[in-house]
Amino acid sequence: MTEDWENGGFGIYIHWPFCTAKCPYCDFNSHVRSNINQKQWLKAYLNEIKRVSEKTSNRILNSVFFGGGTPSLIEPSIIGDVLNEIQKHWKTKNNFEVTLEANPGSVDAKNFKAYKEAGVNRTSMGIQSLNTKDLKALGRTHTVEEALAAFEIARQNFKAVSFDLIYARQNQNISQWEKELSLALSLEASHMSLYQLTIEQGTAFGDRYNRGLLKGLPNDDTSADMYDLTLSLCEDRGLVSYEVSNYAHQGYESIHNLIYWRYGDYIGIGPGAHGRITIDGKKYATETVLSPEAWLKKVECDGSGESNSVVLTDQQQAAEFVMMGLRLKEGINYQRFKNLSGSTFSKTKLNFLKDLNLIKEKDGYIATTNSGRKVLNSVLTELLN
Ligand code: SF4
Incomplete structure (x- = not known):
C-alpha cells in the first residue's frame, strides 16, 4: 500500500550553523565562530547519516539540501564525503537534486567548480539586494558587483541556479523595487526566491523596531502592492509563482522544497534541524539539539543528535x-x-x-x-x- 509521504517524496536536509557575520534581520540558527574544526563536523554528520539510515535505507532519495548558516563555508571535500556516505545508504532518483546555499562573495564562488565535482547540482544564492547601500543596511558583506560575478560563475557550474532577494525594505518604494526586480529578471535565473522583509523578535532588527529605531518600512498596502508587482513581473518573464515566495521556469522548481510543501518525509541532520519521517505507519516529528557545540557533543557522546521525536496525530x-x-x-x-x-x-x-x-x-x-x-x-x- 502506498504510504501518504510517498505523495511528497523523501529528502535529507543538512544544517551548517555558521556564518562569517550575523545579519541583523536573521533568525536562523546561525552563529559566528573563529575556529571550526570541519573534520570534527564531518565525523558527526557521517555518524548521523548512518544512524538515520537504519530505518529508511530501503527508500529512494529525491534530494539533499545543504542549508544554513552559510554552507558555502564548508570545504568541498567535506561536501563530497557527506554525499558519498549518503549514496552508500540510499538509492537516488534519476533527477536527484543536491542544493547548496551559497554566499555570493568571491571567496565562495571560487569553490563552485569543486562543489560541482563533489556532486552539487543546484545552488541557491543569498544575493538579497541589487543595491549596494541596502546590502550594507541588511548587514551583507558582498557587493552588487561580486554578486553578479558569482552568479555568472554559478551558472557556468550548476544545472540550476536560484537566488534570493528581499523586498519591502527600509525606505524602498515600489518604483525602486520595480527597477531592481527588472534588473534581477534580466539575469534570467531559472528560479528566484523573493521574500518580503519580516522583522523577527530576537534579531537586531527586532530590537531596533521595538525601540522605534527601524524607520522607513513600507506599510501593509505598499507591501501588498509590491507582492502584486513581483508576481506580475515574474509571470511576464515566464517565471511561475509556484509557491508564496518562489518563482520558477517550468521544470526548475526546487525538488527539495517541494517535499516540504507536498508533505513528504525528510530527515533533518545538524543542529536545530527538524524532520518528518514515517516509520511503521506512524509519522514522527523530530528535532535535534539547537546549539552547534551541544549538538556536536551529543552526537559524539550519545551517538545521536536528536533531542525530540513525537508521533503526530x-x-x-x-x-x-x-x-x-x-x-x-x-x-x-x-x-x-x-x-x-x-x-x-x-x-x-x-x-x-x-x-x-x-x-x-x-x-x-x-x-x-x-x-x-x-x-x-x-x-x-x-x-x-
Ligand atoms: S548569511 Fe544567512 S544565515 Fe547567515 S546570518 Fe545572514 S541571513 Fe542568517
Whole structure:
C-alpha cells in the first residue's frame, strides 16, 4: 500500500550553523565562530547519516539540501564525503537534486567548480539586494558587483541556479523595487526566491523596531502592492509563482522544497534541524539539539543528535498538510486530506472562501488563488478552525 509521504517524496536536509557575520534581520540558527574544526563536523554528520539510515535505507532519495548558516563555508571535500556516505545508504532518483546555499562573495564562488565535482547540482544564492547601500543596511558583506560575478560563475557550474532577494525594505518604494526586480529578471535565473522583509523578535532588527529605531518600512498596502508587482513581473518573464515566495521556469522548481510543501518525509541532520519521517505507519516529528557545540557533543557522546521525536496525530498531520500545501499554486489533493483527517472541510467555509476568490477547486485539488496566497494565514484560519 502506498504510504501518504510517498505523495511528497523523501529528502535529507543538512544544517551548517555558521556564518562569517550575523545579519541583523536573521533568525536562523546561525552563529559566528573563529575556529571550526570541519573534520570534527564531518565525523558527526557521517555518524548521523548512518544512524538515520537504519530505518529508511530501503527508500529512494529525491534530494539533499545543504542549508544554513552559510554552507558555502564548508570545504568541498567535506561536501563530497557527506554525499558519498549518503549514496552508500540510499538509492537516488534519476533527477536527484543536491542544493547548496551559497554566499555570493568571491571567496565562495571560487569553490563552485569543486562543489560541482563533489556532486552539487543546484545552488541557491543569498544575493538579497541589487543595491549596494541596502546590502550594507541588511548587514551583507558582498557587493552588487561580486554578486553578479558569482552568479555568472554559478551558472557556468550548476544545472540550476536560484537566488534570493528581499523586498519591502527600509525606505524602498515600489518604483525602486520595480527597477531592481527588472534588473534581477534580466539575469534570467531559472528560479528566484523573493521574500518580503519580516522583522523577527530576537534579531537586531527586532530590537531596533521595538525601540522605534527601524524607520522607513513600507506599510501593509505598499507591501501588498509590491507582492502584486513581483508576481506580475515574474509571470511576464515566464517565471511561475509556484509557491508564496518562489518563482520558477517550468521544470526548475526546487525538488527539495517541494517535499516540504507536498508533505513528504525528510530527515533533518545538524543542529536545530527538524524532520518528518514515517516509520511503521506512524509519522514522527523530530528535532535535534539547537546549539552547534551541544549538538556536536551529543552526537559524539550519545551517538545521536536528536533531542525530540513525537508521533503526530492524524489531525496534526492533516493540518500540517494543509498549511504546507496551500502555499503552493497547485494546492492540495482533497482526497489526501480526507484520508489523513478522516473528515472533510465545511462546505459553507469552502463556498465562503470561493466567493471571495481566495480559493478554487479543480480536478480534486483545492488551491489558493493569487489573492488567497497573499492572505494565506486568514485562509488557513478559516479552513482549519
Ligand atoms: S548569511 Fe544567512 S544565515 Fe547567515 S546570518 Fe545572514 S541571513 Fe542568517
